[in-house]
Amino acid sequence: MTAIETSGLTKEYGEITAVDDLDLTVADGEVFGFLGPNGAGKSTTIDMLLDLTRPTAGSATVLGYDAQDESDDISPRVGVLPEGFDVYPRLSGRRHLEFAGKTKGTDDDPDEILARVGLSAEDGDRPAGDYSKGMRQRLATGMALVGDPDLLIMDEPSTGLDPHGIREMQDLVRGEAERGTTVFFSSHILEHVEAVCDRVGVLNEGELVAVDTIDGLRAELGGGATMALTLADPAEWARDLVTSLEGVADTTASGRTLELSVVDPAAKATVVTALADAGATIRDVRIEEVSLESLFTALTNGDEGRSGTADAVTTETEAAR
Numbered sequence: 001m002t003a004i005e006t007s008g009l010t011k012e013y014g015e016i017t018a019v020d021d022l023d024l025t026v027a028d029g030e031v032f033g034f035l036g037p038n039g040a041g042k043s044t045t046i047d048m049l050l051d052l053t054r055p056t057a058g059s060a061t062v063l064g065y066d067a068q069d070e071s072d073d074i075s076p077r078v079g080v081l082p083e084g085f086d087v088y089p090r091l092s093g094r095r096h097l098e099f100a101g102k103t104k105g106t107d108d109d110p111d112e113i114l115a116r117v118g119l120s121a122e123d124g125d126r127p128a129g130d131y132s133k134g135m136r137q138r139l140a141t142g143m144a145l146v147g148d149p150d151l152l153i154m155d156e157p158s159t160g161l162d163p164h165g166i167r168e169m170q171d172l173v174r175g176e177a178e179r180g181t182t183v184f185f186s187s188h189i190l191e192h193v194e195a196v197c198d199r200v201g202v203l204n205e206g207e208l209v210a211v212d213t214i215d216g217l218r219a220e221l222g223g224g225a226t227m228a229l230t231l232a233d234p235a236e237w238a239r240d241l242v243t244s245l246e247g248v249a250d251t252t253a254s255g256r257t258l259e260l261s262v263v264d265p266a267a268k269a270t271v272v273t274a275l276a277d278a279g280a281t282i283r284d285v286r287i288e289e290v291s292l293e294s295l296f297t298a299l300t301n302g303d304e305g306r307s308g309t310a311d312a313v314t315t316e317t318e319a320a321r
Protein backbone atom coordinates (compact mmCIF):
# COMPACT_ATOMS: atom_id res chain seq x y z
CA MET A 1 0.00 0.00 0.00
CA THR A 2 1.16 3.54 -0.66
CA ALA A 3 1.03 5.90 2.30
CA ILE A 4 0.43 8.98 0.18
CA GLU A 5 -0.47 9.29 -3.46
CA THR A 6 -1.42 12.51 -5.20
CA SER A 7 -2.54 12.82 -8.79
CA GLY A 8 -2.63 16.18 -10.53
CA LEU A 9 -3.17 17.80 -7.13
CA THR A 10 -3.61 21.54 -7.64
CA LYS A 11 -4.56 24.44 -5.40
CA GLU A 12 -5.12 27.93 -6.67
CA TYR A 13 -5.61 30.99 -4.51
CA GLY A 14 -6.81 33.61 -6.98
CA GLU A 15 -3.84 34.36 -9.21
CA ILE A 16 -1.46 32.19 -7.18
CA THR A 17 -1.07 28.51 -7.97
CA ALA A 18 0.13 27.32 -4.58
CA VAL A 19 0.37 23.66 -5.68
CA ASP A 20 0.59 22.87 -9.37
CA ASP A 21 -0.40 19.47 -10.79
CA LEU A 22 1.41 17.49 -8.12
CA ASP A 23 1.99 13.76 -8.73
CA LEU A 24 3.66 12.29 -5.68
CA THR A 25 3.90 8.79 -4.23
CA VAL A 26 5.21 8.01 -0.75
CA ALA A 27 5.62 4.31 0.02
CA ASP A 28 4.54 2.64 3.21
CA GLY A 29 7.29 2.75 5.85
CA GLU A 30 9.29 5.41 4.04
CA VAL A 31 10.76 8.57 5.58
CA PHE A 32 10.05 11.12 2.89
CA GLY A 33 11.50 14.63 2.91
CA PHE A 34 9.33 17.31 1.38
CA LEU A 35 11.75 20.06 0.58
CA GLY A 36 11.23 23.55 -0.76
CA PRO A 37 11.84 27.22 -0.07
CA ASN A 38 9.30 29.36 1.79
CA GLY A 39 6.07 29.64 -0.14
CA ALA A 40 6.80 26.59 -2.32
CA GLY A 41 3.46 25.02 -1.41
CA LYS A 42 4.48 22.45 1.23
CA SER A 43 1.92 23.45 3.87
CA THR A 44 -0.82 23.76 1.28
CA THR A 45 -0.08 20.21 0.11
CA ILE A 46 -0.22 18.94 3.69
CA ASP A 47 -3.48 20.82 4.27
CA MET A 48 -5.00 19.07 1.24
CA LEU A 49 -3.83 15.66 2.47
CA LEU A 50 -5.55 16.37 5.79
CA ASP A 51 -8.65 17.86 4.14
CA LEU A 52 -8.06 21.20 5.83
CA THR A 53 -8.32 22.78 2.42
CA ARG A 54 -9.90 21.47 -0.77
CA PRO A 55 -7.96 21.12 -4.03
CA THR A 56 -8.91 23.15 -7.08
CA ALA A 57 -8.16 20.07 -9.18
CA GLY A 58 -6.72 16.58 -8.83
CA SER A 59 -6.96 14.10 -6.00
CA ALA A 60 -5.02 12.47 -3.19
CA THR A 61 -5.16 9.29 -1.18
CA VAL A 62 -3.72 8.88 2.31
CA LEU A 63 -3.23 5.31 3.61
CA GLY A 64 -5.43 4.16 0.75
CA TYR A 65 -8.34 6.47 1.57
CA ASP A 66 -9.50 9.39 -0.52
CA ALA A 67 -8.27 12.53 1.22
CA GLN A 68 -11.50 14.42 0.55
CA ASP A 69 -14.24 11.79 0.64
CA GLU A 70 -12.84 9.50 3.35
CA SER A 71 -11.05 11.92 5.65
CA ASP A 72 -12.84 10.44 8.68
CA ASP A 73 -11.03 7.16 8.02
CA ILE A 74 -7.71 8.95 7.66
CA SER A 75 -7.58 11.20 10.73
CA PRO A 76 -7.42 8.44 13.41
CA ARG A 77 -4.46 6.87 11.58
CA VAL A 78 -2.42 10.02 11.03
CA GLY A 79 -0.41 12.00 13.55
CA VAL A 80 0.36 15.61 12.72
CA LEU A 81 2.99 17.96 14.04
CA PRO A 82 1.75 21.28 12.65
CA GLU A 83 4.14 24.07 11.70
CA GLY A 84 4.70 26.52 14.52
CA PHE A 85 2.82 24.50 17.16
CA ASP A 86 3.54 25.66 20.69
CA VAL A 87 2.67 24.18 24.04
CA TYR A 88 0.20 25.44 26.64
CA PRO A 89 2.71 26.91 29.12
CA ARG A 90 0.83 26.10 32.35
CA LEU A 91 -0.17 22.57 31.41
CA SER A 92 2.19 19.73 32.30
CA GLY A 93 3.64 17.55 29.55
CA ARG A 94 1.55 14.62 30.79
CA ARG A 95 -1.64 16.68 30.65
CA HIS A 96 -0.86 17.57 27.03
CA LEU A 97 -0.69 13.88 26.20
CA GLU A 98 -3.85 13.07 28.16
CA PHE A 99 -5.60 15.84 26.31
CA ALA A 100 -4.39 14.51 22.94
CA GLY A 101 -5.60 11.03 23.98
CA LYS A 102 -9.07 12.35 24.79
CA THR A 103 -9.28 14.20 21.49
CA LYS A 104 -8.28 11.08 19.59
CA GLY A 105 -10.44 8.80 21.72
CA THR A 106 -7.55 6.58 22.85
CA ASP A 107 -6.27 5.71 26.29
CA ASP A 108 -2.54 5.52 25.52
CA ASP A 109 -0.31 5.56 28.58
CA PRO A 110 1.21 9.10 28.69
CA ASP A 111 4.37 7.77 30.36
CA GLU A 112 4.95 5.33 27.53
CA ILE A 113 4.70 8.19 25.05
CA LEU A 114 6.91 10.46 27.15
CA ALA A 115 9.57 7.75 27.08
CA ARG A 116 9.09 7.23 23.35
CA VAL A 117 9.93 10.89 22.67
CA GLY A 118 12.79 10.97 25.15
CA LEU A 119 11.10 12.81 28.03
CA SER A 120 11.28 11.49 31.59
CA ALA A 121 8.34 10.98 33.96
CA GLU A 122 9.66 14.00 35.93
CA ASP A 123 9.63 16.09 32.74
CA GLY A 124 6.02 15.00 32.30
CA ASP A 125 5.10 16.53 35.66
CA ARG A 126 6.58 19.93 34.84
CA PRO A 127 4.66 22.75 33.14
CA ALA A 128 5.48 22.62 29.45
CA GLY A 129 6.20 26.36 29.58
CA ASP A 130 9.42 25.47 31.41
CA TYR A 131 10.59 23.18 28.58
CA SER A 132 13.39 23.99 26.16
CA LYS A 133 12.40 24.44 22.52
CA GLY A 134 13.67 20.91 21.78
CA MET A 135 11.60 19.43 24.61
CA ARG A 136 8.52 21.30 23.36
CA GLN A 137 9.00 19.83 19.90
CA ARG A 138 9.39 16.36 21.39
CA LEU A 139 6.21 16.81 23.41
CA ALA A 140 4.39 18.04 20.30
CA THR A 141 5.64 14.96 18.44
CA GLY A 142 4.43 12.83 21.36
CA MET A 143 0.98 14.39 20.98
CA ALA A 144 1.08 13.47 17.29
CA LEU A 145 2.07 9.91 18.21
CA VAL A 146 -0.94 9.37 20.49
CA GLY A 147 -3.05 6.59 18.98
CA ASP A 148 0.04 5.06 17.33
CA PRO A 149 -0.49 6.50 13.84
CA ASP A 150 0.61 4.71 10.67
CA LEU A 151 1.64 8.02 9.15
CA LEU A 152 3.37 10.89 10.91
CA ILE A 153 3.25 14.25 9.13
CA MET A 154 5.74 16.79 10.41
CA ASP A 155 5.58 20.32 9.00
CA GLU A 156 8.94 22.06 9.50
CA PRO A 157 9.67 20.17 12.76
CA SER A 158 13.20 21.48 13.15
CA THR A 159 12.53 25.19 12.78
CA GLY A 160 13.99 27.15 15.68
CA LEU A 161 15.87 24.20 17.18
CA ASP A 162 19.56 24.42 18.02
CA PRO A 163 21.91 21.75 16.62
CA HIS A 164 21.38 19.55 19.68
CA GLY A 165 17.59 19.81 19.38
CA ILE A 166 17.86 19.03 15.68
CA ARG A 167 19.80 15.85 16.37
CA GLU A 168 17.21 14.82 18.97
CA MET A 169 14.45 15.41 16.44
CA GLN A 170 16.30 13.35 13.85
CA ASP A 171 16.80 10.49 16.33
CA LEU A 172 13.10 10.61 17.08
CA VAL A 173 12.19 10.39 13.42
CA ARG A 174 14.59 7.50 12.89
CA GLY A 175 13.13 5.70 15.93
CA GLU A 176 9.60 6.08 14.56
CA ALA A 177 10.72 4.87 11.15
CA GLU A 178 12.21 1.78 12.80
CA ARG A 179 8.83 1.07 14.34
CA GLY A 180 7.42 1.03 10.83
CA THR A 181 5.73 4.45 10.88
CA THR A 182 5.75 6.31 7.57
CA VAL A 183 7.11 9.81 8.10
CA PHE A 184 6.38 12.76 5.82
CA PHE A 185 8.84 15.44 6.85
CA SER A 186 8.59 18.92 5.37
CA SER A 187 11.52 21.26 5.62
CA HIS A 188 13.37 24.09 3.93
CA ILE A 189 16.59 23.12 5.70
CA LEU A 190 18.56 20.76 3.53
CA GLU A 191 20.72 18.96 6.02
CA HIS A 192 17.75 18.04 8.17
CA VAL A 193 16.15 16.27 5.28
CA GLU A 194 19.34 14.56 4.18
CA ALA A 195 20.06 13.14 7.62
CA VAL A 196 16.76 11.31 8.07
CA CYS A 197 15.02 10.79 4.76
CA ASP A 198 15.05 7.79 2.41
CA ARG A 199 13.92 9.99 -0.47
CA VAL A 200 13.17 13.65 -1.00
CA GLY A 201 10.76 15.54 -3.19
CA VAL A 202 11.76 19.09 -4.06
CA LEU A 203 8.95 21.57 -4.53
CA ASN A 204 9.50 24.94 -6.18
CA GLU A 205 6.73 27.46 -6.84
CA GLY A 206 4.14 24.72 -6.41
CA GLU A 207 5.80 22.33 -8.85
CA LEU A 208 7.64 19.15 -8.01
CA VAL A 209 11.06 19.64 -9.60
CA ALA A 210 12.72 16.42 -8.40
CA VAL A 211 12.04 13.22 -6.48
CA ASP A 212 14.95 10.97 -5.61
CA THR A 213 17.43 9.96 -2.95
CA ILE A 214 19.96 12.68 -2.13
CA ASP A 215 22.67 10.56 -3.81
CA GLY A 216 20.42 10.08 -6.81
CA LEU A 217 19.84 13.82 -7.07
CA ARG A 218 23.54 14.48 -6.91
CA ALA A 219 24.15 11.99 -9.69
CA GLU A 220 21.24 13.29 -11.77
CA LEU A 221 22.60 16.82 -11.66
CA GLY A 222 25.96 15.53 -12.78
CA GLY A 223 27.54 17.04 -9.71
CA GLY A 224 28.63 13.88 -7.95
CA ALA A 225 31.82 14.42 -6.03
CA THR A 226 35.42 15.34 -6.60
CA MET A 227 38.22 13.00 -5.55
CA ALA A 228 41.85 13.83 -4.89
CA LEU A 229 44.15 10.83 -4.51
CA THR A 230 47.75 11.05 -3.41
CA LEU A 231 49.85 8.21 -4.79
CA ALA A 232 53.30 7.03 -3.76
CA ASP A 233 54.60 7.66 -7.31
CA PRO A 234 53.96 10.25 -10.05
CA ALA A 235 50.30 10.03 -11.04
CA GLU A 236 50.46 10.60 -14.81
CA TRP A 237 50.10 6.90 -15.73
CA ALA A 238 47.14 6.57 -13.34
CA ARG A 239 45.36 9.44 -15.07
CA ASP A 240 45.18 7.41 -18.31
CA LEU A 241 43.84 4.43 -16.37
CA VAL A 242 41.01 6.17 -14.51
CA THR A 243 39.96 8.31 -17.49
CA SER A 244 38.70 5.13 -19.15
CA LEU A 245 36.47 4.21 -16.17
CA GLU A 246 32.72 4.70 -16.36
CA GLY A 247 31.33 7.64 -14.35
CA VAL A 248 34.70 9.42 -14.12
CA ALA A 249 35.37 12.85 -15.68
CA ASP A 250 37.77 15.82 -15.58
CA THR A 251 40.84 13.82 -14.66
CA THR A 252 44.07 15.72 -13.98
CA ALA A 253 47.45 14.58 -12.68
CA SER A 254 49.92 16.85 -10.96
CA GLY A 255 52.99 15.32 -9.36
CA ARG A 256 51.71 12.51 -7.19
CA THR A 257 48.18 13.90 -6.99
CA LEU A 258 45.37 12.64 -9.15
CA GLU A 259 42.17 14.67 -9.23
CA LEU A 260 38.91 13.70 -10.85
CA SER A 261 35.13 14.12 -10.73
CA VAL A 262 32.77 11.22 -10.25
CA VAL A 263 29.33 11.54 -11.74
CA ASP A 264 28.13 8.22 -10.38
CA PRO A 265 28.59 7.67 -6.60
CA ALA A 266 29.57 4.04 -7.26
CA ALA A 267 32.54 5.22 -9.33
CA LYS A 268 34.44 6.26 -6.18
CA ALA A 269 35.03 2.67 -5.16
CA THR A 270 35.73 1.69 -8.77
CA VAL A 271 38.54 4.26 -8.99
CA VAL A 272 40.22 3.06 -5.82
CA THR A 273 39.91 -0.62 -6.78
CA ALA A 274 41.19 -0.04 -10.34
CA LEU A 275 44.25 1.82 -9.08
CA ALA A 276 45.00 -0.78 -6.42
CA ASP A 277 44.60 -3.60 -8.97
CA ALA A 278 47.06 -1.83 -11.28
CA GLY A 279 49.63 -1.80 -8.48
CA ALA A 280 49.33 1.81 -7.33
CA THR A 281 50.07 2.62 -3.70
CA ILE A 282 47.43 5.08 -2.50
CA ARG A 283 48.66 7.27 0.34
CA ASP A 284 45.58 9.43 0.79
CA VAL A 285 42.06 9.86 -0.59
CA ARG A 286 40.02 13.03 -0.18
CA ILE A 287 36.42 13.16 -1.36
CA GLU A 288 34.35 16.29 -1.54
CA GLU A 289 30.64 15.78 -2.13
CA VAL A 290 28.72 18.42 -4.00
CA SER A 291 27.20 20.53 -1.25
CA LEU A 292 23.50 20.20 -0.66
CA GLU A 293 23.29 23.93 -0.81
CA SER A 294 24.47 24.06 -4.42
CA LEU A 295 22.25 21.10 -5.25
CA PHE A 296 19.20 22.84 -3.88
CA THR A 297 20.06 26.13 -5.55
CA ALA A 298 20.40 24.34 -8.88
CA LEU A 299 16.96 22.76 -8.46
CA THR A 300 15.16 25.88 -7.36
CA ASN A 301 17.12 28.32 -9.55
CA GLY A 302 18.27 30.03 -6.39
CA ASP A 303 14.65 30.86 -5.68
CA GLU A 304 14.39 32.67 -2.39
CA GLY A 305 10.73 31.87 -1.96
CA ARG A 306 7.55 33.62 -2.99
CA SER A 307 6.63 34.93 0.40
CA GLY A 308 10.15 34.45 1.47
CA THR A 309 12.95 36.25 3.09
CA ALA A 310 16.52 36.26 1.88
CA ASP A 311 17.41 33.34 4.13
CA ALA A 312 14.52 31.19 2.97
CA VAL A 313 16.92 28.51 1.79
CA THR A 314 19.42 27.87 4.46
CA THR A 315 21.84 25.33 5.75
CA GLU A 316 22.05 23.99 9.25
CA THR A 317 25.15 26.07 9.90
CA GLU A 318 23.34 29.21 8.93
CA ALA A 319 20.24 28.22 10.86
CA ALA A 320 22.27 27.67 14.01
CA ARG A 321 23.82 31.12 13.92
Ligand SMILES: Nc1ncnc2c1ncn2[C@@H]1O[C@H](COP(=O)(O)OP(=O)(O)OP(=O)(O)O)[C@@H](O)[C@H]1O
Residues within 6 Å of the ligand: 013, 016, 017, 018, 036, 037, 038, 039, 040, 041, 042, 043, 044, 045, 083, 188, 306, 307
Ligand atom coordinates in the same frame (compact mmCIF):
# COMPACT_ATOMS: atom_id res chain seq x y z
N1 LIG B 1 -5.05 30.87 2.45
C1 LIG B 1 -4.28 31.38 1.48
N2 LIG B 1 -4.70 32.39 0.71
C2 LIG B 1 -3.94 32.90 -0.28
N3 LIG B 1 -2.70 32.45 -0.58
C3 LIG B 1 -2.21 31.45 0.15
C4 LIG B 1 -2.96 30.85 1.21
N4 LIG B 1 -2.22 29.85 1.76
C5 LIG B 1 -1.07 29.84 1.07
N5 LIG B 1 -1.05 30.79 0.12
C6 LIG B 1 0.03 31.05 -0.84
O1 LIG B 1 0.34 29.83 -1.47
C7 LIG B 1 1.74 29.71 -1.65
C8 LIG B 1 2.25 28.45 -0.96
O2 LIG B 1 2.20 28.62 0.45
P1 LIG B 1 2.56 27.47 1.49
O3 LIG B 1 2.31 28.03 2.85
O4 LIG B 1 1.87 26.23 1.11
O5 LIG B 1 4.13 27.29 1.24
P2 LIG B 1 5.20 26.54 2.15
O6 LIG B 1 6.09 25.83 1.21
O7 LIG B 1 4.52 25.75 3.19
O8 LIG B 1 5.98 27.76 2.79
P3 LIG B 1 6.61 27.89 4.29
O9 LIG B 1 7.86 27.10 4.27
O10 LIG B 1 6.87 29.37 4.35
O11 LIG B 1 5.58 27.42 5.25
C9 LIG B 1 2.37 30.98 -1.13
O12 LIG B 1 2.52 31.89 -2.21
C10 LIG B 1 1.32 31.49 -0.16
O13 LIG B 1 1.38 32.88 -0.05
